[in-house]
Amino acid sequence: xxxxxxxxxxxxxxxxxxxxxxxxxxxxxxxxxxxxxxxxxxxxxxxxxxxxxxxxxxxxxxxxxxxxxxxxxxxxxxxxxxxxxxxxxxxxxxxxxxxxxxxxxxxxxxxxxxxxxxxxxxxxxxxxxxxxxxxxxxxxxxxxxxxxxxxxxxxxxxxxxxxxxxxxxxxxxxxxxxxxxxxxxxxxxxxxxxxxxxxxxxxxxxxxxxxxxxxxxxxxxxxxxxxxxxxxxxxxxxxxxxxxxxxxxxxxxxxxxxxxxxxxxxxxxxxxxxxxxxxxxxxxxxxxxxxxxxxxxxxxxxxxxxxxxxxxxxxxxxxxxxxxxxxxxxxxxxxxxxxxxxxxxxxxxxxxxxxxxxxxxxxxxxxxxxxxxxxxxxxxxxxxxxxxxxxxxxxxxxxxxxxxxxxxxxxxxxxxxxxxxxxxxxxxxxxxxxxxxxxxxxxxxxxxxxxxxxxxxxxxxxx
Amino acid sequence: xxxxxxxxxxxxxxxxxxxxxxxxxxxxxxxxxxxxxxxxxxxxxxxxxxxxxxxxxxxxxxxxxxxxxxxxxxxxxxxxxxxxxxxxxxxxxxxxxxxxxxxxxxxxxxxxxxxxxxxxxxxxxxxxxxxxxxxxxxxxxxxxxxxxxxxxxxxxxxxxxxxxxxxxxxxxxxxxxxxxxxxxxxxxxxxxxxxxxxxxxxxxxxxxxxxxxxxxxxxxxxxxxxxxxxxxxxxxxxxxxxxxx
Ligand SMILES: Cc1cc2nc3c(=O)[nH]c(=O)nc-3n(C[C@H](O)[C@H](O)[C@H](O)COP(=O)(O)OP(=O)(O)OC[C@H]3O[C@@H](n4cnc5c(N)ncnc54)[C@H](O)[C@@H]3O)c2cc1C
Ligand SMILES: NC(=O)c1ccc[n+]([C@@H]2O[C@H](COP(=O)([O-])OP(=O)(O)OC[C@H]3O[C@@H](n4cnc5c(N)ncnc54)[C@H](OP(=O)(O)O)[C@@H]3O)[C@@H](O)[C@H]2O)c1
Numbered sequence: 266x267x268x269x270x271x272x273x274x275x276x277x278x279x280x281x282x283x284x285x286x287x288x289x290x291x292x293x294x295x296x297x298x299x300x301x302x303x304x305x306x307x308x309x310x311x312x313x314x315x316x317x318x319x320x321x322x323x324x325x326x327x328x329x330x331x332x333x334x335x336x337x338x339x340x341x342x343x344x345x346x347x348x349x350x351x352x353x354x355x356x357x358x359x360x361x362x363x364x365x366x367x368x369x370x371x372x373x374x375x376x377x378x379x380x381x382x383x384x385x386x387x388x389x390x391x392x393x394x395x396x397x398x399x400x401x402x403x404x405x406x407x408x409x410x411x412x413x414x415x416x417x418x419x420x421x422x423x424x425x426x427x428x429x430x431x432x433x434x435x436x437x438x439x440x441x442x443x444x445x446x447x448x449x450x451x452x453x454x455x456x457x458x459x460x461x462x463x464x465x466x467x468x469x470x471x472x473x474x475x476x477x478x479x480x481x482x483x484x485x486x487x488x489x490x491x492x493x494x495x496x497x498x499x500x501x502x503x504x505x506x507x508x509x510x511x512x513x514x515x516x517x518x519x520x521x522x523x524x525x526x527x528x529x530x531x532x533x534x535x536x537x538x539x540x541x542x543x544x545x546x547x548x549x550x551x552x553x554x555x556x557x558x559x560x561x562x563x564x565x566x567x568x569x570x571x572x573x574x575x576x577x578x579x580x581x582x583x584x585x586x587x588x589x590x591x592x593x594x595x596x597x598x599x600x601x602x603x604x605x606x607x608x609x610x611x612x613x614x615x616x617x618x619x620x621x622x623x624x625x626x627x628x629x630x631x632x633x634x635x636x637x638x639x640x641x642x643x644x645x646x647x648x649x650x651x652x653x654x655x656x657x658x659x660x661x662x663x664x665x666x667x668x669x670x671x672x673x674x675x676x677x678x679x680x681x682x683x684x685x686x687x688x689x690x691x692x693x694x695x696x697x698x699x700x701x702x703x704x705x706x707x708x709x710x711x712x713x714x715x716x717x718x719x720x721x722x723x724x725x726x727x728x
Numbered sequence: 729x730x731x732x733x734x735x736x737x738x739x740x741x742x743x744x745x746x747x748x749x750x751x752x753x754x755x756x757x758x759x760x761x762x763x764x765x766x767x768x769x770x771x772x773x774x775x776x777x778x779x780x781x782x783x784x785x786x787x788x789x790x791x792x793x794x795x796x797x798x799x800x801x802x803x804x805x806x807x808x809x810x811x812x813x814x815x816x817x818x819x820x821x822x823x824x825x826x827x828x829x830x831x832x833x834x835x836x837x838x839x840x841x842x843x844x845x846x847x848x849x850x851x852x853x854x855x856x857x858x859x860x861x862x863x864x865x866x867x868x869x870x871x872x873x874x875x876x877x878x879x880x881x882x883x884x885x886x887x888x889x890x891x892x893x894x895x896x897x898x899x900x901x902x903x904x905x906x907x908x909x910x911x912x913x914x915x916x917x918x919x920x921x922x923x924x925x926x927x928x929x930x931x932x933x934x935x936x937x938x939x940x941x942x943x944x945x946x947x948x949x950x951x952x953x954x955x956x957x958x959x960x961x962x963x964x965x966x967x968x969x970x971x972x973x
Contacts, residue, residue, distance in 0.1 A: 284918065286740075286915055287764075287765050287768065288768065289764045289765065289768070327768050327769070327771070327772035328771070328772050328775035328776060329768075329771050329772070329775065330771065330775060331775050341768075352775070352776070
């Protein structure tokens with residue numbers, strides 16, 4: 266991927282890059298702000314640094330230790346979840362939490378405090394991080410753990426890469442007995458149907474997630490398919506763990522940008538219609554390898570290119586239980602109306618397990634993820650509207666997937682923002698951070714910090 | 729190769745090779761200059777499955793230390809059946825033209841220290857009538873060019889040394905494998921703008937091990953460099969000397 270954009274390929278910015286090589290090295294001295302950059306699987310601008318320098322971490326990809334008895338793995342921050350799976354699955358361990366792609370780094374998973382299909386059971390990735398080292402631009406190195414520098418631990422988990430560079434981390438994995446998931450698919454007719462199946466499923470299933478037909482309207486609004494599953498029961502234990510890695514280097518690839526007409530209203534409708542009716546209205550059970558279960562999109566490498574060169578905008582929000590029904594209804598209605606509908610729409614419950622991260626996005630309620638091909642102004646306005654609906658419902662929008670939220674929204678979604686700002690490394694910044702903290706907003710903690718903070722005026726100039 | 733000494737183990741290409749060897753279950757003895765970085769490579773290899781990994785920090789330009797180094801590695805792994813020589817410096821052609829001291833470091837690192845290590849290793853492998861010596865030379869050694877002839881000379885000398893050694897050891901069943909990478913995206917070329925000709929260290933490591941497994945003589949990695957260098961070698965000197973290369 267070219268380093269000038271993120272996974273959504275929107276926006277595009279001018280920035281420099283420096284590859285990091287050794288975890289013991291000092292941070293490179295450069296002009297302007299720096300920002301760590303893992304595998305660039307964030308959408309929007311949270312992993313971009315217009316006018317500054319990205320510190321590319323994929324060279325920090327060494328394993329340090331793995332204890333197959335306890336499932337504790339220690340590795341450099343640029344190690345990908347894919348590498349960890351190859352290491353740990355054959356020995357009976359799995360990621361405690363995984364996002365919908367395995368091509369993210371451990372550092373990126375911490376900085377966005379990522380969540381997976383088991384949020385209602387396991388919480389966020391940050392809950393399973395035992396400790397990590399944080400390298401700051403002043404050369405200091407801090408060990409961060411729940412009982413050691415807990416404030417730095419809390420600021421850095423979900424800290425958007427702004428508190429310094431995570432050089433290595435130690436993660437507690439989860440035991441598995443085989444690499445297969447018993448998956449059940451349950452169709453639901455509308456939003457109430459989703460809420461019902463969801464409530465029924467959470468107690469007995471580690472993993473849940475729903476696909477929503479974003480074109481269905483009226484009484485069918487919010488219809489879709491509910492996926493729930495657990496790692497396969499003990500009668501499947503004899504299935505070989507050792508040969509358990511499936512989809513690597515194989516499968517499809519999208520080699521170039523598809524022209525815009527490939528993705529029009531008609532093709533989105535057809536996809537959603539076929540997808541829903543494939544199920545023929547009946548629940549079904551099936552034993553599947555973990556790879557297609559957790560990472561259906563990874564088998565089409567570079568799938569983001571189906572949106573063409575203008576890229577796309579993701580939108581993911583969470584709304585609290587109290588307002589969920591009305592808010593989800595409005596969000597779905599608006600996105601179905603808004604011109605070009607969302608290609609993939611995902612709905613899931615967030616549980617109430619708290620994260621150690623101050624700026625962590627997940628919170629109790631329902632989370633909805635949508636993606637829209639970038640058609641300029643019109644798409645941006647739609648996403649801004651969805652942002653407003655979310656804020657009015659008392660919810661929050663996920664920075665890792667955002668390109669449009671307003672400074673006011675950001676302040677409302679992340680009440681610990683000021684406390685967090687005091688822990689930002691003065692040499693670090695991102696396009697996202699500058700966008701949601703324009704100079705006109707008071708940033709009280711900047712003054713109180715007493716170190717060589719970059720004055721906000723120059724931050725804005727770099728935008 | 730089950731018991732392998734890696735010289736210049738902190739090099740990007742060497743690290744990628746170490747990973748592949750570790751996954752195959754080889755025992756490793758790693759040598760480089762920086763102890764902290766060597767330890768990082770060693771732990772990575774051990775975690776990826778190498779049954780035994782030891783390391784030693786040493787400036788390989790200290791040729792007097794080579795005999796005892798190889799002896800230590802031999803003791804640590806209970807013999808050796810493979811060696812990978814990866815240490816090297818690109819140097820700065822301008823500096824090398826201005827000062828002999830700068831040029832000498834390049835020649836010493838890339839040629840003299842390698843020749844000294846190979847003498848030590850070859851004698852042991854010849855005596856046991858087994859083993860594989862894998863040495864990273866470079867396409868730059870195929871023809872001298874004004875833009876980097878000091879580096880090129882060091883690699884060209886190395887390539888010729890290896891040809892003679894291969895000739896000598898053929899009857900003993902010892903393989904001598906010369907690996908000539910083209911451009912590789914590593915810290916050595918961090919300052920060079922990248923283009924389509926650049927390979928990754930992983931690609932080179934794969935090609936290197938494929939050549940070692942097949943007991944090849946000289947290989948270009950990626951293979952298309954064989955064609956490029958054929959063309960470059962075949963330009964007549966009267967024409968070549970006027971070219972901007
Ligand atoms: C197909 C797909 C599915 C996804 N599904 C989910 C999902 O289910 N749940 C979810 O939560 N997210 C999901 N995501 C988003 C993705 O998991 C996050 O954006 C993740 O943080 C990306 O990691 P990365 O290594 O690519 O980091 P980047 O995107 O490169 O960077 C992300 C952030 O991490 C910081 N960072 C990276 N490395 C370090 C370091 N060493 N030290 C300090 N900061 C660092 C960066 O500065 C940046 O702020 C999905 C993304 C895709 C493409
Ligand atoms: N990159 C290319 O484009 C390219 C092309 C053709 C051939 N090659 C060859 O490939 C080999 C590996 O290089 P690379 O690309 O992987 O570059 P690299 O990452 O820069 O590795 C070079 C290594 O050599 C080590 N070294 C240098 N002098 C040493 C000494 N006196 N004693 C011990 N170690 C020493 C360095 O150790 P420190 O870390 O301590 O400095 C470093 O680890 C080299 O022989 C190079 O000439 C490279």
